[in-house]
Amino acid sequence: MLTAILIMTGIAIVLGAALGYASIRFKVAGDPLVEKIDAILPQTQCGQCGYPGCKPYAQAISNGEADINQCPPGGEEGIRKLADLLGREVKPLSEEHGTEKPKSVARIDEQVCIGCTLCIQACPVDAIVGAAKQMHTVVAPLCTGCELCVAPCPVDCISMAPLAETVETWKWKYPVHELRSAA
Amino acid sequence: MISRLFNFRGGVKPESHKTESSGTPIDQAPLPKRLVIPLRQSIRSTARCLVEPGQKVLKGEHIGQGEGSLGTGVHASTSGTVVEIAPYPMAHASGLETLSVVIAPDGEDRWIDRVPFDYRKVSREEALGWLRSCGIHGMGGAGFPTHVKLGSGTGIDTLVINGAECEPWITCDDRLMRERAAGVLSGAMILRELIGARRVLVGIEDNKPDAIERMRAAASTIGDDVAVVAVPTLYPAGGEKQLIRVLTGIEIPQGKFGTDFGVQCFNVGTAHAVHRAIHFGEPLLSRIVTLTGNVAHPGNHEVLLGTQVAELLALAGPKADTDRYIMGGPMMGIELQSLGVPVTATTNCIIAASPTLFPPPPPEQPCIRCGECARACPADLQPFELYWFSRAKNFGKAQEYHLFDCIECGCCAYVCPSHIPLVDYFRFSKGEIWARERERTASDQARARFEFRNFRQEREKAEKAAKLAAKAAETRAKLPEAAATAAGTAAAAVAAEPAASPEDLKKALVAAALARAKQQKAAVTPKNTDSLSAETQAEIAAIDARREKRNTQDADKTP
Numbered sequence: 229m230l231t232a233i234l235i236m237t238g239i240a241i242v243l244g245a246a247l248g249y250a251s252i253r254f255k256v257a258g259d260p261l262v263e264k265i266d267a268i269l270p271q272t273q274c275g276q277c278g279y280p281g282c283k284p285y286a287q288a289i290s291n292g293e294a295d296i297n298q299c300p301p302g303g304e305e306g307i308r309k310l311a312d313l314l315g316r317e318v319k320p321l322s323e324e325h326g327t328e329k330p331k332s333v334a335r336i337d338e339q340v341c342i343g344c345t346l347c348i349q350a351c352p353v354d355a356i357v358g359a360a361k362q363m364h365t366v367v368a369p370l371c372t373g374c375e376l377c378v379a380p381c382p383v384d385c386i387s388m389a390p391l392a393e394t395v396e397t398w399k400w401k402y403p404v405h406e407l408r409s410a411a
Numbered sequence: 412m413i414s415r416l417f418n419f420r421g422g423v424k425p426e427s428h429k430t431e432s433s434g435t436p437i438d439q440a441p442l443p444k445r446l447v448i449p450l451r452q453s454i455r456s457t458a459r460c461l462v463e464p465g466q467k468v469l470k471g472e473h474i475g476q477g478e479g480s481l482g483t484g485v486h487a488s489t490s491g492t493v494v495e496i497a498p499y500p501m502a503h504a505s506g507l508e509t510l511s512v513v514i515a516p517d518g519e520d521r522w523i524d525r526v527p528f529d530y531r532k533v534s535r536e537e538a539l540g541w542l543r544s545c546g547i548h549g550m551g552g553a554g555f556p557t558h559v560k561l562g563s564g565t566g567i568d569t570l571v572i573n574g575a576e577c578e579p580w581i582t583c584d585d586r587l588m589r590e591r592a593a594g595v596l597s598g599a600m601i602l603r604e605l606i607g608a609r610r611v612l613v614g615i616e617d618n619k620p621d622a623i624e625r626m627r628a629a630a631s632t633i634g635d636d637v638a639v640v641a642v643p644t645l646y647p648a649g650g651e652k653q654l655i656r657v658l659t660g661i662e663i664p665q666g667k668f669g670t671d672f673g674v675q676c677f678n679v680g681t682a683h684a685v686h687r688a689i690h691f692g693e694p695l696l697s698r699i700v701t702l703t704g705n706v707a708h709p710g711n712h713e714v715l716l717g718t719q720v721a722e723l724l725a726l727a728g729p730k731a732d733t734d735r736y737i738m739g740g741p742m743m744g745i746e747l748q749s750l751g752v753p754v755t756a757t758t759n760c761i762i763a764a765s766p767t768l769f770p771p772p773p774p775e776q777p778c779i780r781c782g783e784c785a786r787a788c789p790a791d792l793q794p795f796e797l798y799w800f801s802r803a804k805n806f807g808k809a810q811e812y813h814l815f816d817c818i819e820c821g822c823c824a825y826v827c828p829s830h831i832p833l834v835d836y837f838r839f840s841k842g843e844i845w846a847r848e849r850e851r852t853a854s855d856q857a858r859a860r861f862e863f864r865n866f867r868q869e870r871e872k873a874e875k876a877a878k879l880a881a882k883a884a885e886t887r888a889k890l891p892e893a894a895a896t897a898a899g900t901a902a903a904a905v906a907a908e909p910a911a912s913p914e915d916l917k918k919a920l921v922a923a924a925l926a927r928a929k930q931q932k933a934a935v936t937p938k939n940t941d942s943l944s945a946e947t948q949a950e951i952a953a954i955d956a957r958r959e960k961r962n963t964q965d966a967d968k969t970p
């Protein structure tokens with residue numbers, strides 16, 4: 229009887245120590261699901277989903293607070309990937325959060341810019357350079373097209389220019405031609 | 412030297428149509444009315460423009476400096492005047508425009524000073540730099556820069572010179588080898604020395620007996636370690652991996668290159684261009700182009716780079732029922748969207764196509780999984796699987812089935828009994844995967860920048876708070892004396908008493924701040940009129956006097 233108790237206690241202590249060690253040694257920093265969701269989101273950091281950035285939205289999806297169809301830049305494909313990841317139904321993009329647009333970049337009309345620095349503060353990815361009372365300009369390759377700089381501009385000198393197709397970005401088209409019904 | 416040849420799996424034997432254009436010698440094309448020289452040699456590399464409109468240039472003068480590791484020099488193909496620097500359509504499937512230098516030739520064709528380059532006297536790097544500035548890049552397929560392909564100069568045992576020219580209709584390499592065999596081999600010897608290879612294998616398809624004979628004759632004067640090998644005619648024997656397999660028996664696995672096995676491959680045209688660049692100091696300015704298909708006079712022409720296709724076609728005389736033009740061969744070539752496209756170093760052939768020569772493909776039918784495409788695939792892929800995944804836009808799966816090993820040779824589409832344009836699907840898939848890759852890189856960068864910005868904002872906030880706290884602590888420490896000096900005896904009396912309550916402390920702080928502000932205000936005097944020169948002061952006085960006068964005049968008038 230005593231031996232049995234001792235053995236059981238011994239096993240309990242050993243296993244407890246092992247589990248305790250493992251919980252420290254193999255601790256996963258952060259929520260892996262949030263990272264996975266964040267990897268799917270387009271990182272425009274535009275806030276159209278209602279959260280201040282892609283990561284907070286990913287957090288909200290993971291907590292079940294937000295739906296998966298609130299990201300217009302991610303578009304239908306983003307929703308499909310999120311649905312695949314989370315095992316949910318694909319649904320159309322929620323209209324209140326905006327519509328899917330072709331990728332554009334911000335362009336500052338340098339003749340009109342007064343150098344107020346408001347757009348620099350608004351840019352989530354530090355893609356606008358300039359200083360107070362100096363002309364500002366957008367570093368186009370870094371611009372995510374989030375449009376957050378458009379509203380703060382007091383002289384309305386920022387416009388969104390859709391990206392033109394270049395030889396580098398040109399793609400072969402999908403060879404399947406859908407049949408059109410004769411009108 | 413070579414005991415036996417090997418086979419690659421797959422391949423097809425389309426009708427060769429070589430004899431139409433291979434019979435006549437290379438003709439020197441007349442000077443075109445204008446040249447359009449793109450500043451971009453390929454998708455990957457661009458050049459920085461070195462000339463301005465109106466500038467006079469000589470033949471061979473640098474007009475573009477290669478940018479990045481893949482960029483090569485761009486040169487004026489003839490002497491003349493730069494007319495404009497503007498976007499023109501480029502020789503690309505998209506038909507999109509790229510910045511080009513337009514030159515109006517002056518008809519004199521005057522060269523720059525050409526000096527042979529002694530590559531033995533300088534370091535290897537300098538020799539590669541010379542090839543780069545001469546604009547030498549691959550003239551067979553993808554146009555990869557030669558100085559990059561020459562690599563580090565170690566670990567290469569065999570140099571393969573590719574004269575297979577396996578695509579139907581094209582005969583430019585055939586004519587080049589027949590007429591300039593010595594030049595090709597001389598270039599091959601330079602390449603061999605620069606890459607440090609032991610032996611040279613020249614692979615030529617056995618449907619070009621004359622070229623083989625001429626090359627053998629030229630090689631016999633050089634030495635034992637150059638072998639001209641006749642390889643069986645089977646499309647795509649001219650593919651790099653296929654030719655290496657046939658000549659050496661090495662099967663290059665997925666994700667590896669010939670260089671990993673000590674083999675490097677260059678086209679015969681490239682070898683000839685290297686010969687001209689080193690022994691004559693001539694940059695790459697022209698190439699041989701086959702004009703064939705539905706034309707009155709098929710043949711090969713030595714054409715200046717930048718000659719527009721429309722002008723070139725006049726030499727061959729396309730027949731009336733020509734409905735489209737193909738640049739490259741019928742298997743891998745692209746259909747030209749505009750005849751304003753200029754000839755580049757990779758333009759080996761222009762085929763005039765008519766509905767009789769190239770009937771439009773029958774309608775695409777469903778895949779019946781017969782497996783013919785897998786039997787024909789020289790890259791050992793399963794095109795039907797890739798087709799399913801590409802069609803379903805399941806790109807991850809397509810990549811798993813090694814989509815990127817596809818060389819787009821077109822064998823699968825050639826044999827497909829359902830006439831499915833398989834290569835179009837693969838190109839679409841590859842494009843989409845690359846686009847996604849670009850998007851992912853961009854979004855990773857955006858995420859990093861966003862996170863850094865948040866971190867920076869937090870840090871700034873913390874720094875500001877720390878600074879404020881430090882200042883507040885400092886003020887509090889100095890409070891008794893500050894209050895004493897600023898607020899006079901009454902306040903001193905208050906401060907002298909031990910700070911009984913925080914209320915008092917706050918009051919004292921406010922009083923001190925007020926006193927400071929008052930002091931500052933008193934100290935501030937208009938500064939811009941201090942320490943002025945006598946002249947300026949006199950000027951000011953004059954202005955004041957004038958103003959005074961006018962004021963008094965106005966005052967006189969008003970009543």
